[in-house]
Amino acid sequence: MLRSLDIRDVLIIDRLSLDIGPGLNVLTGETGAGKSILLDALGFVLGWRGRAELVRQGAAQGEVTAVFDLPAGHAARTVLQEAGIAAEDELILRRVNAADGRKTAFVNDRRVSGEVLRDLSDSLVELHGQHDDRGLLNPRGHRALLDAFAGLDLSALRAAWAAQREARAAQAEAEGALARAAAEEEFLRHAVAELDKLNPEPGEDASLDARRRLMQGAGRIRDDVAKALQALSEEGAEGRMRDALRWLDGAAGKAEGRLDGALDALNRALIELGEAQGGVERALEALDVDPAELERVEERLFAIRALARKHGVLADDLGDFARGLRARLAAIDGGAAGIARLRQAAVAAEAAYGAEAARVTLARRQAAGRLDAAMAAELAPLKMERAVFATEVKGGEPGPEGMDAVTFTVATNPGAPAGPLNRIASGGELSRFLLALKVCLTGDSPGLTLIFDEIDRGVGGATADAVGRRLKALATGAQVLVVTHSPQVAAFGARHWRVEKRVAAGQTLSTVTGLDPADRVEEIARMLAGDTVTEAARAAARALLQG
16 A cells, blocks of 8 residues: 655655555546646556656656555565565555656665566556547456456466466477488498497507507517617526625635625525516517407598597597487487377477466356446446446457457447447546456455556546445445546545646646545545635535545
8 A cells, every 4th residue: 555655756746755655546636737647657657658747847856756555465565575675564666767867766775677666566556538549448467357256277378378388398309310310321331330330448549559569669669678688588587696706605615704794695696686677578468469459450540540430539438429329329219109109298388278278268157247237337337328338258369368359348338339348438438437447356456556647537427426426335344546527526525735836936836635534525626626715516516525
């Protein structure tokens, strides 16, 4: 509920603070007094698109602040949460328009975009008038209004639509994948056969390369290794060392222990020499390269590397690459069966969506009948008992909200063709249609502040009285703000403000004054009589106020 509206330096308003309460709030005043400026200011702070420049002439900036009470569970709390703003029981919207055209918006002192303001406004305020293109006159919103009237829960329908889309997408993806795979089937089978035949193992490239280099180098070093082995043999170092050992051993008995250490060292050296001989012999054996073996190693190494280059992968990744190709072949071989299952799932999902959409269509048609009956009951007191309101539910483009197109139509006279609200009804008729429709749909927007901008234009007398009574009924337990020229409507207000224009220091300013009971009599008398207020007009005003 809108609690207060504070306006600073906007158009012809310099300073204005308006405290608004629950129930029916009415604003009256002569044409041009500035009633529409109040709505412009409220629309500005709510982020609505309106006048480009609102700053009062000579002021540095214009500013509007609106304070709303925000009960628990209010839809605006969800918008605040999505915007990362803590929701409190009091919601303060403030927007500033600088003289250079820059606009800055704040929500609870947090700077926000105009989009956030507009999202909030959808859950806070609803404006209705003869040019109401945001609400009841917009055919694109009629289906949602009918669903709210019917109390429809569309969660199952939306889930069925999502399941159908997912099933179709899975089928299309599988069919596309199968088509792509089938186009390269010949390549896949050839590549898999080639890889299976070679069967490369991880790390084999490095091991083959090392073995090849060793075999290539064996011829160059074998002669040196053979010479080294000869130098260590009986004809070389080993024979000389054994001779030395024999000579020293013969002399050791007469050397009184002086040769013992040398003999021990020589024995150890012979042992180490034997180990060296063994290692050189084994190396020499390994260096005996079979040219055919070298050729086989090179052929396999080159084959692995060529296959890796061909497929653009590392040699060690050829195994994983082959497994991927085999999986694609398996998809081709088993693809038809898989696609058949996916098609069955898509058909089942489409059937489930169709059944749920048909259920919703039936509920909408039933609700349309109830709404049409409710409208007929509302139009009669508004002196439109001959008019016919009809809710058309026709087939539409399937979507998450169903397969229906909903349009509110009217025929103002018996036998006349029906058509959309905004094309068939005249100004006064349109106002009454909108009011009756809003009364019937009053349960669809809990927590909203409803604003009616001269919705009673073009009606008077008993019809205006009926309009006032409907507005008062609509305001029961809610908040309704009405801009009106009708004394009959104004008399039903729980609070009444008069908008006036005055000239101060050469400037035209608009003021808003809250009226006490005596002032209300004078204002309603003025609305009845015009410039000259008579006692008869005052008496009529009192009669209106007394109901």
